[in-house]
Amino acid sequence: MRYLRLAGIFWAASAAARMEYRAAFAVSLVAAVVETAGKLFGVYLFYSNGYDLGGWRWQEALLVLGFAQLVDAFFILLFQPNLRRISEMVQDGTLDFVLLKPVDGQFWMSVQQVGVVGFPYLVTALALLLFAGSASGLPAGGWGLLGVAAVAAVLLGYAVAFLLATTSIWFVKIFNVVYFLSSMIWSAQYPVQAYARPFRLFMTFVLPVYFMTTAPAELALGRAQASWAWALFAVALGFFLLSRAFWRFALRYYSSASS
């Protein structure tokens, strides 16, 4: 409860500060719409050339796209603005001040900032999910699973991003890790079945992007019987716990600015 209140305070302050840059927000509105249109166009290209992305109806494929956009929106909204600060704070040595605060360090590092330019992306993502969900005729249970799976997918995205960003304790300047991850989400905007087998394995076991986009869609659509989709929840929880353990482990190697 205390942490929820803290997050509220952080976000209000951060959003107020970011709203100083109104021009940026206006541009991001346009960019979000253009980007969504472009992604839809990408899916259209496949279907207009007669390829069904490995056995998906187009409405269902849009559901996958919606999840990709959702996770991506959280990258812009929360993960990028916060996790880049780990790298900056290690560079400047200001991480000390965070560790001294009577708040969980990982919590503070993860929620302190909010990138308001991500809101338009979040809105388009939710619109896409709603549209694709109703176009593929999701039953009530499907909508429920969609919601739960979306939470798990975002949690997984966060955990992987935090895990990689933590390595900046050793590598110092590693902000591009987050860029790398969000570009990998890009590659997961189509169902994994659309890709050749080696790529499918890579996206499931090496970079767990399958669990962020295709798996939630499979769960919501009820296509999950014969697949790994249910593992989403275990994978998300596992990565989250791992990110916590790794953060504590990494801090033992953090040798601050002056010590």
Added chain:
Amino acid sequence: MSALTAKMRTLLSVYYAYMLEYRAEIVFWVLGGLVPFFFMAAWSEAARQGHTAYTPGEYERYFFAVFIARQLAIVWANWTFSDWVRTGKLSFHLLQPLDPAWRILADHAAERGVRLPMLALIGFVFALLFPGALVWPGWAPLLLGLAASTLAFLLSFLVAYSVGLLSFWFEDATEIFELWYVLMLFFSGMLAPLSLYPEAVQRAVYYTPFPHLVYLPASYWSGLEPADPRGFAVLGFWTLVFFAVARLLWRAGRRRFSAMGA
């Protein structure tokens, strides 16, 4: 002129050393650029099921060329310049008898020096994973493609720099470049070879720089479709336009700069 050459040489070596220091970051940046290979995977799977005009091998060659073309044209001048304006670092650069554009250009050029060996490594791994996908395009197409991608880099740089210059008026202008980036993503032939786009779209974007930024060098290198040399004219035209824009913005914006007691 020779004074400028000497300055550029110094700046290049300084930024090269700086970039080497942060090579881990560049590694992830290069890895983040691997996205075209996922489009490649989807399209060659489509080809394997007999749905499109090209063979899987042709897609592999095409998307590798797209990857290289994109890597050579990456720019971040908007971000650097905007940062200088916001933090006031620009003041120090204004004191030097050198247009700060040169410094940012040297920064980009030196980074290519660190990036190239990584691209060579990725090319090597790619050739191992997809035997027969990489075919020697011949000297003329190779050089023409390089010329096209150099022009594409110059144009992207000028656009990014112009956007950065807007920071004189808007505190945070870098987002505007996002628009350019997104349009380039969708209309430069990264999603699919442009020849698969609907005719109407191909015609509509023809005179914009987007279809030529990546597709022109990529068609020279991959030989998927005959390259369209008129793309050089389109790119050249827009390069001149944005050169003029950058000069105008610089002249007008400099006077407005007042950060940190300047």
